[in-house]
Amino acid sequence: MDVSFQPTHNAAVRVVSRADGIPTPEVFAVTRGPIPSCPEGGLLIRVIVAAVDPAMRGWVSRERNYLTVEDGAVMRAEAIGEIIESRRSGWGVGETVFGVFGWQQYAAVMPSDVYWKIDVEVAPAPVWLGTLGFNGLTAWFGLLHFGRPKRGETLVVSTAAGAVGSVVAGLAREVGLRSVGLTRGADKLRRCRETLGYSEAIDYNAPGLDSALASACPRGVDIFYDNTAGPIADAVFPLLNQGARVVQCGSVSVPNWRDVPQGPRRERDMIVKRLSWHGFVITDHRDSFPEALAHLKRLFVAGILDAETDILEGLDCAPGALQYLYAGRNRGRLCIKP
């Protein structure tokens, strides 16, 4: 922030209608209002960078979801911000914090809205929204806790080059897994192979997905870290080995769940292959965060984890950001600089 600049208003993105499927720009409106004042016992935050997440689709959808942003409210978003006013001891002006500050320029929050303080000496602010934020924690917990990886096993990751997938790839390399990434387009395939360190990368949109997967996984699949569901999952299931683990982290390939889509029944595979299938939401697992973050920081500093970020400039980009994300146009963790 230019300290000589005295801000006069707060721009914010509000939810104005419910989404069916992938949220279109009409779901949101950019509004301008006064800068909020710092609440009694709270903090005033200048938002440095805010996240754009696949999970946001659920927050604004018409369907039942674990979390909903009501019409008229500022769009919920994780963000990194600087404390510019504090009315709470223990929280100092100038400190950088990670929390739920929304798609807006200024946020008046209580300390309960803040997850934790971050250290911009370890990594720049956007990295704390991704590799060292919930994406990294999600990758860490899903792969290490539910995936129970053992050196030499084969892992398949869908949305392999995404914010979570790219961290899964780094962790897989550290454990010593054979990792196969599913993504699309020449750029991301190259990124998977050259930057993220997948053993193999496959374009799931190219013809012959089944045979490409089969030849990339000559010893079958022991762990399927699934962010997509749908036909991509259907291509992986037949390759699962006895005792394989399926980690259900996302379901981005399914445009809407109001009319639950049909797919092949899994019950027989569950039994014959003795599968374990786990769905999870990372915020249930706070007890693991200190251990996970310490591990992720160590790997990031050692250069083992990639942390590419794709930053949209200005809140006017926000209403179209989820379409951009679901179209797979971002490279690395997608954020908005408000």
Add this chain to the structure above:
Amino acid sequence: MDVSFQPTHNAAVRVVSRADGIPTPEVFAVTRGPIPSCPEGGLLIRVIVAAVDPAMRGWVSRERNYLTVEDGAVMRAEAIGEIIESRRSGWGVGETVFGVFGWQQYAAVMPSDVYWKIDVEVAPAPVWLGTLGFNGLTAWFGLLHFGRPKRGETLVVSTAAGAVGSVVAGLAREVGLRSVGLTRGADKLRRCRETLGYSEAIDYNAPGLDSALASACPRGVDIFYDNTAGPIADAVFPLLNQGARVVQCGSVSVPNWRDVPQGPRRERDMIVKRLSWHGFVITDHRDSFPEALAHLKRLFVAGILDAETDILEGLDCAPGALQYLYAGRNRGRLCIKP
């Protein structure tokens, strides 16, 4: 066995063709041959009672399965038998044993075909094929290990009055679960409520399954012990609570898996409800058998576990036994007295 009767031949049921779906009598043929001689280092067994199991469908099907009985071979079956000749120290004539002896009157086996010796003072022979055999072990391991039950939770069991379900019901009562059994027909409903001790029993063939389930599970479902898959599972999934466990023990409602049937995709439920879904085959978990069997025996002797058996007389009943089983006509553990 009448000791004055000198047997002259061995009747056996052989597999003569592959089954599509539920095996019809034509899949099997009853053959007669000489009584086998006791092998070097082995045992000659007189079969007292042999099991009829849902899993047998997979053993004779055209589809890939974890276990196959080839054409021409004696049908594989667990059985209780008496050692009538022994050429191995540690195994005495007159001892009663549990093992894989097949649908036949006499079996020449090696000790590796025997699971363990049984004690007919604790329970009659057929009970050792069910409640105190793999059915009981399956119920025990599935419910207690994968189901992770806690007092006061709600359990739904499909094929509630079957050989596994009836033991699940007893264990559920001991843990202090609210248990809801799905079965069909007035007899089995009564058996579920009066003998097995389910809190509620529902006829899954009656109209209004969804609303009957909803009112039987006012606090949702924490554990789904599923033996059926298919539409019955589809009725239970919407009631699953956050953190619920699905134990996939069988899939008897699906007549064949060669063309995998379609069903509602589960990925969204997996995530939003943080589900754990486990498939298993009990023979993978031998390490738990001593603890499980000791526990089951204690509960059986205390009268807490039901052990009804339905015994078909003579091997001529065997070819039609799987149709009888899949039609749900048996009451309790189905066996054949060869």
